[in-house]
Amino acid sequence: MYRSLFPRDVLAELDRLQREMQQTFHLSPNIRGIARGGFPAMNVGGTPESVEIYAFAPGVDPNTLEVQIEKGVLTIAGERKLPTPGDKATVHIDERFAGRFRRVVTLPDDIDPGAVDAQYRDGVLRISIARKQAAQPRRITIQ
Known part of the structure; x- marks a missing residue:
């Protein structure tokens, strides 16, 4: 029962x-x-001179990546294509992400959108955005 x-x-x-x-x-x-939808994994940090973003996107063609800054928001978009197994292959576990992706990061107010450097190497997209000179800490001399 x-x-x-x-x-x-x-x-x-x-x-x-x-x-x-x-x-x-x-x-x-x-x-x-x-x-x-959390692809690519990201690390976001900064120094007094810049904001540093690392997006870990192995297997992505760098020519398909789109990086843009608009109104203080950084957008990384692209597509990851994976080879498909043959007709006779059986997939038991499929944990890798494939398809279109989009990640959005809100940036601090003191960045300079005209001073951006983006590099893709070994599956890691590194974006460095300089901070405005006015926002840089400076030493004031006392007279």
Whole structure:
């Protein structure tokens, strides 16, 4: 009588429910908990002279990347294409992201949108945006 109400293995049932929730909300089951669409992974930081953005995008053709700054917002967009296995191949696990992506970062007010350097090397897109000279810390001499 109780077997139909309660599963025999409660932990297996909880695992199944978790997988269904992840599929429903397109959540990645990794330790970082990044939702799908979190490609490329990014590091954003800065120095007194610049804002530094690193986007980790291996397998992306740099000619397909679009980087733009508009009204204090940096947008990185592009597409990652992966080779498809042959007709007879069976895929057991497919964890790499493929398709169009877009990441948006709000920038601080003191950046100079005219002084941007972007380089792509070894799967890493590095964007360096200089800060305005007026925002640079300066030493004032006392007379």
